[in-house]
Amino acid sequence: NYLRHVESMAKLPSGAGSISHLNAVILGESLASEENDLIFPNVEFSRQALVSSPQKYFEMYKRSIEDPAGFWSDIASEFYWIEKWGKEVYYENLDVREGPVKIEWFKGGVTNICYNCLDRNVEAGLGEKIALYWEGNDPEFDGKLTYNKLLYKVCQLANYLKDVGVKKGDAVVVYLPMLMELPMAMLACARIGAVHSVVFAGFSAEALAQRIVDCKAKVVITCNAVKRGPKVINLKEIVDAALVESAKEGVSIDICLTYENPTAMKRENTKWKEGRDIWWQDVVPRYPATCDVEWVDAEDPLFLLYTSGSTGKPKGVLHTTGGYMVYTATTFKYAFDYKPSDVYWCTADCGWITGHSYVSYGPLLNGATVIIFEGAPNYPDSGRCWDIIDKYKVSIFYTAPTLVRSLMRDGDGYVTKYSRKSLRVLGSVGEPINPSAWRWFFNVVGDSRCPISDTWWQTETGGFMMVPLPGAWPQKPGSTTFPFFGVQPVIVDEKGQEIEGECSGYLCVKCSWPGAFRTLYGDHERYETTYFKPFPGYYFSGDGCSRDKDGYHWLTGRVDDVVNVSGHRIGTAEVESALVSHPHCAEAAVVGVEHEVKGQGIYAFVTLVEGVDYSEELRRTLILTVRKQIGAFAAPDKIHWAPGLPKTRSGKIMRRILRKIASRQLDELGDTSTLADPSVVDKLIALTDV
Numbered sequence: 001n002y003l004r005h006v007e008s009m010a011k012l013p014s015g016a017g018s019i020s021h022l023n024a025v026i027l028g029e030s031l032a033s034e035e036n037d038l039i040f041p042n043v044e045f046s047r048q049a050l051v052s053s054p055q056k057y058f059e060m061y062k063r064s065i066e067d068p069a070g071f072w073s074d075i076a077s078e079f080y081w082i083e084k085w086g087k088e089v090y091y092e093n094l095d096v097r098e099g100p101v102k103i104e105w106f107k108g109g110v111t112n113i114c115y116n117c118l119d120r121n122v123e124a125g126l127g128e129k130i131a132l133y134w135e136g137n138d139p140e141f142d143g144k145l146t147y148n149k150l151l152y153k154v155c156q157l158a159n160y161l162k163d164v165g166v167k168k169g170d171a172v173v174v175y176l177p178m179l180m181e182l183p184m185a186m187l188a189c190a191r192i193g194a195v196h197s198v199v200f201a202g203f204s205a206e207a208l209a210q211r212i213v214d215c216k217a218k219v220v221i222t223c224n225a226v227k228r229g230p231k232v233i234n235l236k237e238i239v240d241a242a243l244v245e246s247a248k249e250g251v252s253i254d255i256c257l258t259y260e261n262p263t264a265m266k267r268e269n270t271k272w273k274e275g276r277d278i279w280w281q282d283v284v285p286r287y288p289a290t291c292d293v294e295w296v297d298a299e300d301p302l303f304l305l306y307t308s309g310s311t312g313k314p315k316g317v318l319h320t321t322g323g324y325m326v327y328t329a330t331t332f333k334y335a336f337d338y339k340p341s342d343v344y345w346c347t348a349d350c351g352w353i354t355g356h357s358y359v360s361y362g363p364l365l366n367g368a369t370v371i372i373f374e375g376a377p378n379y380p381d382s383g384r385c386w387d388i389i390d391k392y393k394v395s396i397f398y399t400a401p402t403l404v405r406s407l408m409r410d411g412d413g414y415v416t417k418y419s420r421k422s423l424r425v426l427g428s429v430g431e432p433i434n435p436s437a438w439r440w441f442f443n444v445v446g447d448s449r450c451p452i453s454d455t456w457w458q459t460e461t462g463g464f465m466m467v468p469l470p471g472a473w474p475q476k477p478g479s480t481t482f483p484f485f486g487v488q489p490v491i492v493d494e495k496g497q498e499i500e501g502e503c504s505g506y507l508c509v510k511c512s513w514p515g516a517f518r519t520l521y522g523d524h525e526r527y528e529t530t531y532f533k534p535f536p537g538y539y540f541s542g543d544g545c546s547r548d549k550d551g552y553h554w555l556t557g558r559v560d561d562v563v564n565v566s567g568h569r570i571g572t573a574e575v576e577s578a579l580v581s582h583p584h585c586a587e588a589a590v591v592g593v594e595h596e597v598k599g600q601g602i603y604a605f606v607t608l609v610e611g612v613d614y615s616e617e618l619r620r621t622l623i624l625t626v627r628k629q630i631g632a633f634a635a636p637d638k639i640h641w642a643p644g645l646p647k648t649r650s651g652k653i654m655r656r657i658l659r660k661i662a663s664r665q666l667d668e669l670g671d672t673s674t675l676a677d678p679s680v681v682d683k684l685i686a687l688t689d690v
């Protein structure tokens, strides 16, 4: 059925024309017309694209669904395997009624992802190509490594880790900021078959300790300090505290390899525990610059990573080697229409899945040149991103809606000051991107010529699940369009029945794909309960989604966030987008609250643009904006002025906390350990009655 539906989509006119309706929409003449607002790819772009038309996409998609084994093994064969996988390319059981959930890809195949990222590219003649550019927090610091040099350094670190006793299957916790040493540490672990667990270097000692204990880490790799904007953060102190905690829980760490980050803090000023703490620079360079690879089975674990915790306690997602390798490389290549001459920058931190799949593994598997940025996007000022883009001639820029909205609030002047002419493709991830932010990104940042890859995926999925392949599809602002090859998204109703055509419901996936996670670490039961029991036979994403008359997909937020007002199911994302389309509204977060008459009412937290004051009039205008764009039933019952919103450290709005504030259940705020700035919560509570 899905194939039929995509097939009809593939008949859409391609290439022709340029930007339809766009001006009218910006002027507010047809505000709710996103659905009809097709933005066609530039003809020149399509001509050179890897997938140049909906028809071409459909041919490839069709094969990936009808013959997944053939489709994926052809791609997998482009990588180096010391032994090929067995007869069965994949095995899956996603149906809890048929027994334990199990997914395997390329089982029996023997390979190594570090080898495929580095040695294979060096052998192919890319040794002197830049693998990593590093841009420091302060603009005067930078660095770079070629593929040769990166391989050399990874081998030294791998040899060190082996020497201190790290073996295949052992866990290594990495708590590093965005230095080149972070991907280096991941690759070194992968080279020797160790399992890395990267913890975002913004987490508290408590959160770090929990993660060290959970995987029973053998070694911790960190650095002494990092500068974020003008502030120095003493990471080593946080690690010290975490190691005290983890020891209490029975996991004591004998080796804490510490990189001296000279631009942030001198080693003399670092607290030190002799015997346990070791300076990276003192030991690692002494090791040989070649290191034999530990060949592993495709299904051997590669890493463990916790989800951002937007909806509750973070889950320890486990990814294995072979399928993840093939999937991240392929999604990277097609989603960004990758060319060997590209310079690629993804603003995500390697502490998140985006930094695993699309700062480290995906791009390096393609032999790409990647930028690692240590600092903050608004330091020294809000032009920093565009400055970096000009400095390195970045052609692919991949970021998050939260950053787009915040830079948009700072005004166009910072953007237009820079040329940005190297840009070819833009990307977005993390939350639904509001159409108004999409348009700003497209028009102002990309000068209306760069397609936007709005990638819908999750820590659990390993790689992109839905993405508008640039050059192939006419885009609609705010829609992630269509599935990637091999992915079969379905929308189901409450009873788990697939619904077709124009509809809205729970987003699930039918059948497995190579990059799927295999379990939640140490808790296969929670894996099944959370993802496979709600709708038996399917993987349940937890997200809501609607499909429009043209078959385009629109993420409506977490299903827990859907608000039911007098029987109308309203996605919070939709109301937020309407609010944000008002020029004075910088950001909005909507939650449902109990309502005597309507069942649920709409409660909106609104952050205003710099310099605009709260007023009754603005409150009324905002409500009116929602009424006009969506309908009276979606009009907010309450607008709560918010100087800031509670966000996870990956920049996502934490609605579960907002729900508690909205319903005044202040003593039930729950786990706030993954909040970027807990003080926001008090400020919000203080404004409850304004």
Ligand code: ATP
Residues within 6 Å of the ligand: 307, 308, 309, 310, 311, 312, 313, 314, 315, 352, 353, 428, 429, 430, 431, 432, 433, 454, 455, 456, 457, 458, 459, 460, 480, 541, 542, 543, 555, 557, 558, 650, 652
């Ligand atoms: P937790 O699962 O712990 O609550 P999380 O879901 O925020 O945290 P991630 O795996 O980092 O952790 O994020 C995946 C989620 O982010 C998706 O389920 C979806 O809700 C949202 N998301 C990511 N990309 C997009 C996108 N392009 N459009 C819409 N939503 C997106």
Ligand code: MG
Residues within 6 Å of the ligand: 307, 458, 542
């Ligand atoms: Mg999630």
